[in-house]
Amino acid sequence: MTAKAKTTATRRSTASKRSRAAAVQTVDSQFHNFTPYQPKKGEHYMNDAQLEHFHDILNNWRRELMEEVDRTVHHMQEEAANFPDPADRATQEEEFSIELRTRDRERKLIKKIDQTIDRVDQEDYGFCDTCGIEIGLRRLEARPTATQCVDCKSLDEIKERQIHG
Numbered sequence: 001m002t003a004k005a006k007t008t009a010t011r012r013s014t015a016s017k018r019s020r021a022a023a024v025q026t027v028d029s030q031f032h033n034f035t036p037y038q039p040k041k042g043e044h045y046m047n048d049a050q051l052e053h054f055h056d057i058l059n060n061w062r063r064e065l066m067e068e069v070d071r072t073v074h075h076m077q078e079e080a081a082n083f084p085d086p087a088d089r090a091t092q093e094e095e096f097s098i099e100l101r102t103r104d105r106e107r108k109l110i111k112k113i114d115q116t117i118d119r120v121d122q123e124d125y126g127f128c129d130t131c132g133i134e135i136g137l138r139r140l141e142a143r144p145t146a147t148q149c150v151d152c153k154s155l156d157e158i159k160e161r162q163i164h165g
Contacts, residue, residue: 046126055120062113065106116145
């Protein structure tokens with residue numbers, strides 16, 4: 001085999017390995033690693049398997065947020081110090097303020113996740129609140145707390161921009 005043929009064979013082998021790895025690779029998103037749901041031919045939308053898939057994603061996301069809250073509490077307890085230098089105190093207070101603001105946003109997100117888990121449990125999940133059509137598996141994997149399809153959400157955002165500039 002010539003050097004050129006070996007190089008070509010090596011490239012094909014590497015590309016083949018990459019494509020196989022990409023097929024099994026998990027998605028790394030804000031709620032961390034999960035395997036995208038692969039619908040089966042003829043499968044109904046939001047069947048038990050899909051509902052369980054999203055229930056798991058939501059529970060894992062909620063657990064991760066709660067762990068982050070615990071880490072923040074421990075960090076603030078350990079790092080709390082009475083610095084004699086006013087600049088150091090101000091820096092620490094600003095850091096704590098930013099962390100608390102972030103946790104407050106996450107607290108609101110946890111509440112929204114809890115509401116979404118309730119919808120999954122009631123099997124009222126995955127359909128647009130505005131028009132009633134399917135939101136879609138990929139959109140829900142990107143944003144599991146979504147309550148509107150892409151079209152309705154886009155329309156709402158346009159209206160919001162027109163009203164509030």
